[in-house]
Amino acid sequence: MTGKVLALEPSLVFDTPAVFVDLERVEANIRKLQDYLDAHGIANRPHIKTHKLPYLAHLQVRAGAAGITVQTVGEAEVMAAAGIRDILVSYNVIGELKAARLAAVARLVDSLTVGVDNELALRTVARAGLLAERRLGILIEFESGKLRQGVADPESALELACAALADPFLEFRGLMTYPCGPATSAFIAEARTAFRAANVPLDVISAGGTPNMWRAHEVAGLTEYRAGTSIYHDRRSVGSGSATFDECALHVHATVVSRPDPERAVIDAGSKVLSSDAMPPSSGTGFGRVLEYTEAVIVELSEEHGVVDLSACAVRPALGERVRIVPNHVCAVSNHVDEVILHRGVRAPSPFPVAAPGRI
Amino acid sequence: MTGKVLALEPSLVFDTPAVFVDLERVEANIRKLQDYLDAHGIANRPHIKTHKLPYLAHLQVRAGAAGITVQTVGEAEVMAAAGIRDILVSYNVIGELKAARLAAVARLVDSLTVGVDNELALRTVARAGLLAERRLGILIEFESGKLRQGVADPESALELACAALADPFLEFRGLMTYPCGPATSAFIAEARTAFRAANVPLDVISAGGTPNMWRAHEVAGLTEYRAGTSIYHDRRSVGSGSATFDECALHVHATVVSRPDPERAVIDAGSKVLSSDAMPPSSGTGFGRVLEYTEAVIVELSEEHGVVDLSACAVRPALGERVRIVPNHVCAVSNHVDEVILHRGVRAPSPFPVAAPGRI
Numbered sequence: 001m002t003g004k005v006l007a008l009e010p011s012l013v014f015d016t017p018a019v020f021v022d023l024e025r026v027e028a029n030i031r032k033l034q035d036y037l038d039a040h041g042i043a044n045r046p047h048i049k050t051h052k053l054p055y056l057a058h059l060q061v062r063a064g065a066a067g068i069t070v071q072t073v074g075e076a077e078v079m080a081a082a083g084i085r086d087i088l089v090s091y092n093v094i095g096e097l098k099a100a101r102l103a104a105v106a107r108l109v110d111s112l113t114v115g116v117d118n119e120l121a122l123r124t125v126a127r128a129g130l131l132a133e134r135r136l137g138i139l140i141e142f143e144s145g146k147l148r149q150g151v152a153d154p155e156s157a158l159e160l161a162c163a164a165l166a167d168p169f170l171e172f173r174g175l176m177t178y179p180c181g182p183a184t185s186a187f188i189a190e191a192r193t194a195f196r197a198a199n200v201p202l203d204v205i206s207a208g209g210t211p212n213m214w215r216a217h218e219v220a221g222l223t224e225y226r227a228g229t230s231i232y233h234d235r236r237s238v239g240s241g242s243a244t245f246d247e248c249a250l251h252v253h254a255t256v257v258s259r260p261d262p263e264r265a266v267i268d269a270g271s272k273v274l275s276s277d278a279m280p281p282s283s284g285t286g287f288g289r290v291l292e293y294t295e296a297v298i299v300e301l302s303e304e305h306g307v308v309d310l311s312a313c314a315v316r317p318a319l320g321e322r323v324r325i326v327p328n329h330v331c332a333v334s335n336h337v338d339e340v341i342l343h344r345g346v347r348a349p350s351p352f353p354v355a356a357p358g359r360i
Numbered sequence: 361m362t363g364k365v366l367a368l369e370p371s372l373v374f375d376t377p378a379v380f381v382d383l384e385r386v387e388a389n390i391r392k393l394q395d396y397l398d399a400h401g402i403a404n405r406p407h408i409k410t411h412k413l414p415y416l417a418h419l420q421v422r423a424g425a426a427g428i429t430v431q432t433v434g435e436a437e438v439m440a441a442a443g444i445r446d447i448l449v450s451y452n453v454i455g456e457l458k459a460a461r462l463a464a465v466a467r468l469v470d471s472l473t474v475g476v477d478n479e480l481a482l483r484t485v486a487r488a489g490l491l492a493e494r495r496l497g498i499l500i501e502f503e504s505g506k507l508r509q510g511v512a513d514p515e516s517a518l519e520l521a522c523a524a525l526a527d528p529f530l531e532f533r534g535l536m537t538y539p540c541g542p543a544t545s546a547f548i549a550e551a552r553t554a555f556r557a558a559n560v561p562l563d564v565i566s567a568g569g570t571p572n573m574w575r576a577h578e579v580a581g582l583t584e585y586r587a588g589t590s591i592y593h594d595r596r597s598v599g600s601g602s603a604t605f606d607e608c609a610l611h612v613h614a615t616v617v618s619r620p621d622p623e624r625a626v627i628d629a630g631s632k633v634l635s636s637d638a639m640p641p642s643s644g645t646g647f648g649r650v651l652e653y654t655e656a657v658i659v660e661l662s663e664e665h666g667v668v669d670l671s672a673c674a675v676r677p678a679l680g681e682r683v684r685i686v687p688n689h690v691c692a693v694s695n696h697v698d699e700v701i702l703h704r705g706v707r708a709p710s711p712f713p714v715a716a717p718g719r720i
Contacts, residue, residue, distance in 0.1 A: 015455060015457040015458060016455075049663060071663065071664045072664060091617070091628075091664055092617040092618050092626075092628075094615055094617050094628075094679075094680055095375065095376075095615065095680070097375040098375060117618050117620060118618060118619065118679055120679050120680050121617065121618075143620060147624070147667070148620075148626060148660070148662065148665055148667055149617075149618035149620050149626045149665065149667075150618075150620060151620070152620060152621065255454055255455065257451075257452040257454050257481065257509075258452050258477050258478060258481075258509035258510075259478065260477060260503060260508075260509050260510060260511070260512060261512065264507070266452075266508060266509045268451075268452075268454075271635070271637065271692065272692075272695055275631070275635075275636060276635060276636040276637050276638070276692075277631065277636050278636070300508070302508065303409060303431065303691060303692070303695070304431045304432060304451055305508055305509065307507070307508055307509075319454075319478055319480050320454055320455075320480050331663060332631065332632075332636075332663070335632055335663070335696075336695075336696075
């Protein structure tokens with residue numbers, strides 16, 4: 001231990017495109033959400049799809065999270081093998097192959113729960129429980145405004161809950177939804193009534209999503225919150241009002257590789273690092289915010305090209321210049337790269353492999 | 361060698377989401393383009409960003425391609441190490457770190473050429489030549505309608521060409537552009553005049569893109585064509601009229617994991633495998649074509665969810681059913697996965713690692 005720290009001179013050490021994550025901001029983001037949820041008696045179960053780094057998952061648990069959320073069996077496998085002991089898979093897991101993998105995860109952890117919205121997924125989890133010779137938790141997913149998946153009414157949730165209660169390898173735990181909006185409270189109130197009438201306890205009611213996380217305490221009956229993006233934040237976080245650009249912890253570093261005319265630049269960050277994920281309607285155009293040139297608009301992406309409209313910029317970047325970008329959707333960025341460079345302010349940058357890359 | 365072939369029972373062998381590539385269609389697609397370009401005396405230099413598989417790059421070269429095109433130094437590294445001997449990097453490469461990597465590639469191959477549109481990229485290639493102690497080829501990229509990058513006029517191209525001619529480690533070879541449209545012919549005609557006047561030979565004039573590839577012979581003066589998508593084809597290929605759905609060689613297999621209401625299904629193929637790449641305006645909505653339910657529309661993607669609108673389908677998929685999808689943009693799919701499953705019709709499926717995954 002020399003005590004020396006490496007000064008951050010990224011242009012010499014790390015070529016572009018590269019993804020940098022500032023641990024000081026990460027830790028502040030973890031702390032802020034944990035404190036908020038603690039203050040309101042809501043359990044914190046962060047979604048690790050955003051970072052896919054066991055190191056950060058452990059930081060979240062050590063800060064007070066009850067466990068983690070994953071979206072795939074593959075992510076669960078990596079996180080379980082990395083020592084995370086309480087995992088929720090918030091996705092319908094279906095089929096014999098996935099049951100076998102889920103069983104292997106179950107053998108490694110203290111608590112494994114799966115969110116389901118149908119009988120086939122429920123039976124897959126039961127099969128995994130049988131294979132692992134232990135009970136797996138079940139949350140029933142309900143629909144609350146996104147029109148993605150989830151049962152539509154409390155009666156359907158109760159029906160699935162009763163199927164779980166009847167299975168020796170399942171433990172019914174409660175309900176989950178995504179995101180958390182106006183429809184969430186209404187469903188919870190109705191469900192509490194229906195489940196009480198049927199004498200089925202609801203230990204867990206879990207909602208998620210970074211955009212509405214600071215209003216989680218307004219949702220009566222919520223016991224758990226799942227936010228993913230909040231650890232890094234991104235342009236969508238800022239667009240939804242849940243963070244400021246100063247709180248964004250992940251930056252894509254890019255180089256200006258072409259200046260074909262005075263109003264246009266091309267950067268070497270395209271859809272392969274930024275993703276083609278757009279901003280939600282009416283909350284902004286373009287594919288990221290260029291921190292050094294905030295009037296610039298990344299108007300179009302090819303896989304390796306980001307075309308930047310500079311017409312609104314009084315000062316404009318030179319060819320070869322390096323810029324930092326806050327991406328629209330940070331989870332997609334983590335999924336696109338094999339490593340991120342963790343640093344602490346301007347000190348100690350070091351590449352860190354992205355585990356559970358979440359690809360197939 | 362037992363002579364046995366494995367029957368394709370994908371639901372038993374390969375879980376979803378998974379990416380399947382039919383080698384019979386791949387070989388037919390390679391043959392068709394090679395024959396067309398041969399018939400018109402245009403060199404074929406396929407872009408391997410679409411597949412990122414050395415195996416397929418070698419098939420393309422053995423079928424008659426003059427060499428390959430790559431978009432990144434990382435792709436060049438993988439393809440050179442896999443034995444491909446003639447490589448064009450069709451992208452501005454800038455900086456000392458990339459020069460060193462480019463030099464390492466140069467030492468492995470017979471011919472390495474880089475497309476540039478500015479002096480800084482030109483100097484980077486010259487630096488790589490110096491490091492490798494050999495001359496590297498230069499093509500000057502020109503703009504022909506995409507408003508992405510490339511010099512705007514023949515005079516600028518000539519200026520860069522003269523800079524290349526004056527450098528002992530560079531060999532000026534000609535011009536390149538992307539895509540190939542109405543503006544391409546006009547630029548080529550003007551450039552031929554300007555370069556002839558300056559006594560600078562134009563050995564190579566290279567254009568690219570699958571959408572217009574069957575019209576390459578209409579562009580006077582073209583010597584080389586670079587198409588990537590054409591080896592697999594995708595929904596955009598069909599939209600542009602350059603292929604039929606029967607010619608699409610890559611399919612994403614997905615499972616219906618939720619049927620929350622009669623008009624909606626959720627499949628386990630989301631943006632992490634299909635990408636968020638949309639169709640070009642006015643050529644279709646949604647994120648892929650479901651082959652078994654052609655009236656279905658994949659209306660929205662989350663990372664792991666594909667939300668499918670079934671309202672136009674007379675027959676609808678059941679929960680747990682497996683479907684095949686032709687993605688909008690196949691290059692993005694290859695970039696998202698660690699392996700594809702190569703098969704020959706219904707025989708011999710086998711997972712094949714995607715090299716040069718093209719991530720950072």
